Amino acid sequence: MKPYLFLAGILLAAACHPVSESQPVFTLDRVLQVEGRQGVAADSSYYYVSGSTVLYKYDKSGNLVASNEHPFDSLALTCNHIGDIDVESGEIYAGCEYFMDGVGKNIQVAVYDAETLMYKYSIPWEPASGQVECCGLAVDRDNGHVWMADWVNGSALYCYDLSSRKYLKKIELDPAPALQQGIFCRNGRMLISADDGDAEKKEPDHLYVCDLSDGKVSLLRTMDDFLLTGEIEGLCMDPATDELVVLSNRGARIILGMPRGFYPGYTEEIHNLYIY
Numbered sequence: 001m002k003p004y005l006f007l008a009g010i011l012l013a014a015a016c017h018p019v020s021e022s023q024p025v026f027t028l029d030r031v032l033q034v035e036g037r038q039g040v041a042a043d044s045s046y047y048y049v050s051g052s053t054v055l056y057k058y059d060k061s062g063n064l065v066a067s068n069e070h071p072f073d074s075l076a077l078t079c080n081h082i083g084d085i086d087v088e089s090g091e092i093y094a095g096c097e098y099f100m101d102g103v104g105k106n107i108q109v110a111v112y113d114a115e116t117l118m119y120k121y122s123i124p125w126e127p128a129s130g131q132v133e134c135c136g137l138a139v140d141r142d143n144g145h146v147w148m149a150d151w152v153n154g155s156a157l158y159c160y161d162l163s164s165r166k167y168l169k170k171i172e173l174d175p176a177p178a179l180q181q182g183i184f185c186r187n188g189r190m191l192i193s194a195d196d197g198d199a200e201k202k203e204p205d206h207l208y209v210c211d212l213s214d215g216k217v218s219l220l221r222t223m224d225d226f227l228l229t230g231e232i233e234g235l236c237m238d239p240a241t242d243e244l245v246v247l248s249n250r251g252a253r254i255i256l257g258m259p260r261g262f263y264p265g266y267t268e269e270i271h272n273l274y275i276y
């Protein structure tokens with residue numbers, strides 16, 4: 001076989017089939033615009049999107065069907081920030097905190113009713129774990145755990161037991177992706193989105209995968225197909241379709257975490273779900 005035919009065959013096979021269970025190939029299928037710049041979760045019927053201080057619920061066509069503009073009102077500890085979220089068995093899991101001066105306080109897994117978006121209860125943070133911020137979380141459905149990630153000190157992921165609602169363990173990331181944003185757990189592996197590309201230099205952000213048995217992290221995907229390089233945020237996989245869903249923001253210049261105007265052609269920040 002001529003070398004280029006052989007190569008074309010490999011590329012075609014890679015485009016049509018997962019290379020292996022651990023290395024699926026994700027091809028962009030469609031893009032939705034949503035409100036909310038932080039996180040995304042999916043159940044069989046809906047997408048749930050978190051803004052920094054609000055929860056939204058969309059149908060799979062991207063129509064807004066519900067929102068909770070006051071998600072912190074019933075929390076015992078003051079919060080001002082929601083990161084990436086997850087949904088399981090009719091409950092939304094949201095990583096909430098009071099973020100100020102570069103660190104989080106009052107970190108908690110706040111649980112909301114997925115039907116009404118109303119608050120139910122919280123799983124409190126264990127400060128002795130070493131976690132100092134919560135950028136996102138993910139439910140481990142196989143083991144009854146919820147894991148939190150840390151944007152400030154991203155050296156580890158932090159695991160809480162859903163039945164006892166207590167801190168369980170952490171796993172050191174090897175190596176730790178910089179500027180983690182969202183996580184999603186499946187089959188003993190954690191997908192991690194990292195805002196590690198500088199939009200000022202048109203650098204793309206990345207997805208990584210962590211094996212939860214040993215903490216080993218490898219690059220899964222370079223996100224070079226967004227409409228504009230920007231800030232990658234949360235992610236999930238749709239349990240109904242097996243699609244990968246990634247939230248990313250574009251248009252606003254974010255320098256060292258602070259908004260600094262807009263890129264040419266933009267007068268506001270746009271939030272998109274990229275569905276693979």
Ligand SMILES: [Ca+2]
Nearest residue numbers: 038083181233
């Ligand atoms: Ca975020």
Ligand SMILES: [Ca+2]
Nearest residue numbers: 195197230231
């Ligand atoms: Ca970025």
